[in-house]
Amino acid sequence: MSLSAAARACCRLLTVIRCPPVGSSSIMSRLLHSDGQVNGLKNKGKSTICVEGNIASGKTSCLEYFSNTANLEVMTEPVAKWRDVQGHNPLGLMYTDPTRWGLTLQTYVQLTMLDVHTKPSLSPVKMMERSIHSAKYIFVENLYKSGKMPEVDYVVLTEWFNWITKNIDLSVDLIVYLRTSPETCYQRLKMRCREEESVIPLEYLSAIHGLYEEWLIDRSSFPVPAPVLVIDADKSMEEMIQHYEENRGKILAA
Numbered sequence: 001m002s003l004s005a006a007a008r009a010c011c012r013l014l015t016v017i018r019c020p021p022v023g024s025s026s027i028m029s030r031l032l033h034s035d036g037q038v039n040g041l042k043n044k045g046k047s048t049i050c051v052e053g054n055i056a057s058g059k060t061s062c063l064e065y066f067s068n069t070a071n072l073e074v075m076t077e078p079v080a081k082w083r084d085v086q087g088h089n090p091l092g093l094m095y096t097d098p099t100r101w102g103l104t105l106q107t108y109v110q111l112t113m114l115d116v117h118t119k120p121s122l123s124p125v126k127m128m129e130r131s132i133h134s135a136k137y138i139f140v141e142n143l144y145k146s147g148k149m150p151e152v153d154y155v156v157l158t159e160w161f162n163w164i165t166k167n168i169d170l171s172v173d174l175i176v177y178l179r180t181s182p183e184t185c186y187q188r189l190k191m192r193c194r195e196e197e198s199v200i201p202l203e204y205l206s207a208i209h210g211l212y213e214e215w216l217i218d219r220s221s222f223p224v225p226a227p228v229l230v231i232d233a234d235k236s237m238e239e240m241i242q243h244y245e246e247n248r249g250k251i252l253a254a
């Protein structure tokens, strides 16, 4: 299929699934030239940093800290959308019954992450929380590997992911990996008290941790799309701020 035909097919599909909260039509208008070609979309001379890490590792806090930085725009993970899409809560449904709702959540995560990746930044540096890559390589992978996602759902998500990453420029310039122990995340998750996550056991965080380590440290699972800056994030907030200041130059030079 030619690119323009694929883009038109994608457009038709997005029209069919009608998803106004993330403005699928606005994503498509960003992705399409007037001639119907899929656009590369790389913001010339701009860079993208993705802050990665386990659930409750401190990613949002990191973005909050950097949000006061000149020439840098932060884009937090669209969790609010995953908890409320036209009155439905796919995140909550997934935790209640992952086999039934995993595909539903991950399809929406993939769409909303695509939205964030392609949103033009007003500043030279865009700092995102996670990425379309970790959604696939960590969370979809975990559902599948733990036997909670049927193979057909995994294959369909993989085909979508492969099409998106082949045809749209989602390049990342630096990954900042907030490396924590699962135990630290478990404590922080309990402290944060997000209702849907009350069912998460330590074993779930250990599985997510293992997948992050294979991806970003061992580099044995999936392609790593950018250089990785590893920050030990098992530290107090004060120590984290010190780490961020020590690494500010490296981060902003991405």
Ligand SMILES: Nc1ncnc2c1ncn2[C@@H]1O[C@H](COP(=O)(O)OP(=O)(O)O)[C@@H](O)[C@H]1O
Pocket (backbone or CB within 6 Å): 053, 054, 055, 056, 057, 058, 059, 060, 061, 062, 188, 189, 191, 192, 233, 234, 235, 236, 237, 238, 240
């Ligand atoms: N270094 C830290 N030490 C102690 N608590 C932290 C630290 N970083 C974040 N927190 C707290 O842990 C919880 C999860 O942090 P958050 O930034 O939301 O993580 P994430 O975005 O990775 O899920 C929040 O309640 C936050 O205030």
Ligand SMILES: Cc1cn([C@H]2C[C@H](O)[C@@H](COP(=O)(O)O)O2)c(=O)[nH]c1=O
Pocket (backbone or CB within 6 Å): 054, 055, 056, 057, 059, 077, 079, 091, 094, 105, 106, 109, 130, 134, 135, 136, 139, 140, 197
């Ligand atoms: C990307 C992604 C996330 N989730 C879940 C995991 C957590 O419950 C929230 C994100 O919260 P965090 O504190 O920012 O880590 O969403 C998921 O189930 N699938 C995904 O692809």
